[in-house]
Amino acid sequence: MKKPVTLIDIAKACNTSNVTVSKALADKSGVSDELRAKIKQVAEEMGYVPSKTVTSxxxxxxxxxxxxxxxxxxxxxxxxxxxxxxxxxxxxxxxxxxxxxxxxxxxxxxxxxxxxxxxxxxxxxxxxxxxxxxxxxxxxxxxxxxxxxxxxxxxxxxxxxNGYNGGYKLANYLISLGHRRIGFIGSKTATSSIFDRYMGYLKALIEHDLEIRDDWIVEDRDKYSDPIELVFPKDMPTAFVCNCDEAAFQAIKALREHGYAVPDDVSVVGYDNYLISEVSDPTITTISIDxxxxxxxxxxxxxxxxxxxxxxxxxxxxxxxxxxxxxxxxxxx
CATH class of the missing domain: 3.40.50.2300 (Response regulator)
Known part of the structure; x- marks a missing residue:
């Protein structure tokens, strides 16, 4: 049985996109008359049979x-x-x-x-x-x-x-409680959301004229977004802003393995406020998203x-x- 011709097949034949083909065959705007005519001709030559359109x-x-x-x-x-x-x-x-x-x-x-x-x-x-x-x-x-x-x-x-504002709120909260040496846990270029939260963290530190140190930025994932071992600096900050609650949970676990108590030695905050922030010991200060x-x-x-x-x-x-x-x-x- 011959495989039915799809919009993708027509798009490849016309060197255009599936969406453009769909618009052309449906006589929608956004396609030039010349390209529309070409697409319809190719569709007819290839034996394209349109599926039943969704009317509701x-x-x-x-x-x-x-x-x-x-x-x-x-x-x-x-x-x-x-x-x-x-x-x-x-x-x-x-x-x-x-x-x-x-x-x-x-x-x-x-x-x-x-x-x-x-x-x-x-x-x-x-x-x-x-x-x-x-x-x-x-x-x-x-x-x-x-x-x-x-x-x-x-x-x-x-x-x-608004990850930018969220990162800013978290860092500002730590600053309001007297923290002046604050690090960040997260691979900042991994996603746009992590980068936004990192930039909010930076803004708070800059506004308060606090030290920004490369060794206080701790990577938490590889290029595949798989978790990696956290490598802490020798000269530790008093607090970390983490890119999400999962990162905060893993940070608390890793800090404990290195002999640090949370929050007595190092404070940790997260982002998202999902289940893991409640089952963590201690529970994690975070940004709640509805x-x-x-x-x-x-x-x-x-x-x-x-x-x-x-x-x-x-x-x-x-x-x-x-x-x-x-x-x-x-x-x-």
Whole structure:
């Protein structure tokens, strides 16, 4: 049986994107008359048979793509966010189809099955992927939303937390309690969210004219985002701002193995306020992110995009709140 011709097949033949082909065949704007005519001609010559178009949003399938590096822990912030997404989509009669993105497929720019099989009306990319892969997705998905990260210059909707302000709040909190030697735990170039939190941390230190030392920046992951052993400086700071609660949890464990007590010897703060910050001993002072609201904003953005594809692309930012727990020792008592 001959394999049916897909939009991707036509796109390759015309040296253009899947989205452009879709717009051309549907007589939507954004495609030149010359290219539209070429695409229709090639589609006819290849024997393309259009699938039944979705006429009701109630019948739409929404894909959620999560890189495998973010799904290792069942109680992680990303699973919390995913569960909130599922519930919110369900209330809107939208069906959720999840797929994990393997690292090798991301590196080789292999599209996920939910995209190549044309089973979804839109795709939510949850958790940062390479900018090159995000670009490839945008070329092959008509409606793409980036959740918890952004790609500068890419014309898609994105929903992010204000990591810059969060990192600033955490460092400022430590400073308000008398800490003057403050380090950062996180591979700052690994993701846009870690970099934003690092920059907020830097701003607080600069505003208070505090020392910024390279040896107080501790890497926590490799290029594959797998965790690595934390290497602490010989001359230790009194506190660390960590890029997330998982990093803070691992830092507390590693500090203990090196003979340091938290918070008596070294204070530690995290980011996200998910389950691990509560089960940690001590519990971790952190920035709380409302996953339900984040999911609601994502789905509302998605519905707006489905109803009116001409809507201007936007990056929507969510603020986080400082949640004080037991991992910080005041030095100014």
């Amino acid at each position: 949003r109630k019948k739409s399938n929404i894909g959620v793509l999560i890189p495998e590096k973010y799904v290792g822990l069942s109680g992680s912030f990303y699973w919390t966010l995913y569960n909130s997404l599922v519930q919110r989509l369900k209330r809107e009669n939208l069906y959720c189809v999840i797929e994990n993105l393997e690292y090798k497929d991301e590196q080789n720019l292999v599209l996920p099955n939910i995209v190549t099989d044309r089973k979804i009306s839109a795709l939510i990319s949850l958790g940062e992927i390479s900018h090159v892969y995000a670009q490839r997705l945008s070329e092959n998905v008509e409606h793409l939303i980036l959740l918890d990260y952004y790609v500068p210059g890419l014309k898609v909707d994105s929903i992010v937390t 996953a339900e609201y984040m999911a609601e904003l994502t789905v509302n953005t998605l519905i707006q995009r489905l109803n009116d594809p001409s809507t201007v692309y936007r990056m929507r930012t969510i603020e986080g709140d400082l949640v004080i727990k037991n991992s910080v020792l005041p030095l100014n008592r």
